[in-house]
Amino acid sequence: MEDFIVSARKYRPATFQQVVGQQSITSTLQNAIKNNQVAQAFLFTGPRGVGKTTCARILAKTINCSNLNKDLEPCNECESCTSFNNSASFNIHELDAASNNSVEDIRTLVDQVRIPPQVGSYKVYIIDEVHMLSQAAFNAFLKTLEEPPAYAKFILATTEKHKILPTILSRCQIFDFRRISVEDISQYLAYVAKNENVNAEEEALHIIAQKSDGALRDALSTFDQIVSYSGDKLSYKNVIENLNILDYEYYFRVTHSIIIGDISQLLLIFNEIIENGFDGQHFITGLNEHFRNLLVIKDPVTIELMLASPSLKEKYRTQADSCPVEMLLKALTTCNKYDLSYKTSNNKRLHVEIALMQLGQLNAEPKTQLTQTSRQTKPEPVAKEQPISYKAEKKTEEKKPEEQELKTEPKKQAAPVRKSVSKPPAEDNGRKIRNISIKDSLDALKRKKEPEDQADEPVIKTKFNQEKLIEIWKSFVESYKTKSPSFSNAIAKYEPVLKEDFIIEYKVDNILIAKDVLNVTSLLEFLKRELNNNQITLKPVLPDKKEAKVAYTDREKFEEMAKKYPGIIKLKEQLNLELEF
Ligand SMILES: [Zn+2]
Known part of the structure; x- marks a missing residue:
């Protein structure tokens, strides 16, 4: 399996056609070559592993080929092409600015620029990670970039465009390389697998592509790595085990x-x-x-x-x-x-x-x-x-026989809340086992708002009076204080009133309290249980404005007090006090 170790290198694209997922860039470059308008300096930006250096090399090779084919791809036969293919071309100079970022390094490069190419027409300088150049190195380079000889082309590559000086940016034609899509990467991996006679599951390649975060180079080396373990069969299981991915x-x-x-x-x-x-x-x-x-x-x-x-x-x-x-x-x-x-x-x-x-x-x-x-x-x-x-x-849910059943069931006046869970299992006899669908749950939501059918629940209508109601109400308030003090206080403020048909009217200052389904449900369940009556409904009412009026101003407060304690007025008169409000 040792030949797989190199597939990352072996399948590095050698022509624009082979470049994966950067169509707009390669076609722009090819057009420029066709029209003989290749810029003097380029800036290739984008994440790592997406083909910046590869494109730079292909560009260098293409513009130096003496015998471009009709698709504007290098011939791979001429002297320049062969020397490129053997990594022996003198027309391409690569400088990795991450490790060679001193003024000296740039000076050496600038010196080389002065010598015209011996074979081919152009000398191409690729400066990788150009943002890593020191300030002094940048300055030394700027002069060459301003007045380069006609045969020199510069391709600056960077993952961090924002770190490039505007003076450099303004002199370059800028290409933004994108992350390669998962789709493109997995297709390319499929192509590699086929060429290498690896039987790969689609899912396996997809996972590799996904984990490579848009970088084809990483995807290829992961592919190599896993194939070297698992041989010529690449399964989804192999991949998730190797990449430590949860199935x-x-x-x-x-x-x-x-x-x-x-x-x-x-x-x-x-x-x-x-x-x-x-x-x-x-x-x-x-x-x-x-x-x-x-x-x-x-x-x-x-x-x-x-x-x-x-x-x-x-x-x-x-x-x-x-x-x-x-x-x-x-x-x-x-x-x-x-x-x-x-x-x-x-x-x-x-x-x-x-x-x-x-x-x-x-x-x-x-x-x-x-x-x-x-x-x-x-x-x-x-x-x-x-x-x-x-x-x-x-399939089973498409028939939904119980749907109709529900509709024909008599709708009784009942609480606008959920049905209690304790339904005797016997009730389910003859019912088809039911599964969930969005429609069903939407229906269920709708039903929740309508009065609910309770035909399958035995009706319990134990009578009770207003006093009993207040007593039970108070015990709920007491018991609920720890659970929700605010709800408990809100419903303790007014006394509930028992109406006909076991409807209980209760006052709330704010309708939001009544819409607090969870707490209201707890209240209702409590009442039903304690009063032994499952036909109870709760009806929230907002208090009359007068009733709800709270004394805000000092005068209002005084009047309120005076109503309660008429003695205050007497006191005021006897002491001959003046109200200051
Ligand atoms: Zn050629």
């Missing part, structure tokens, strides 16, 4: 468990991940990325932001179909929160486990049926090697 299969499984709300499974998967030697934060970050991908793939507009092979994209799309947007957004927030606080947590394992437990509850929304049916479906545990088939699930 995305885990993220699919975790997300599946979140969808069905299976917290135990989540903890087991995480245990497996830890046992495989991955750290918790690595997992959390990866999971967050997974949610991001699911979100991105939902919308055709953002699909291109997703970097993955076509087959993996398909897999994402399938899972995304069963993830409500709302759930994904919450999952992202949760993951992000735990990611940020990971470093400061004392028990890192527990930290991630708590995150997973919270995630496991996110999709509890399309609820009751789910928590129950998921238990019934559980005997199909997610196999380790097998990808989970989400497609099968999708």
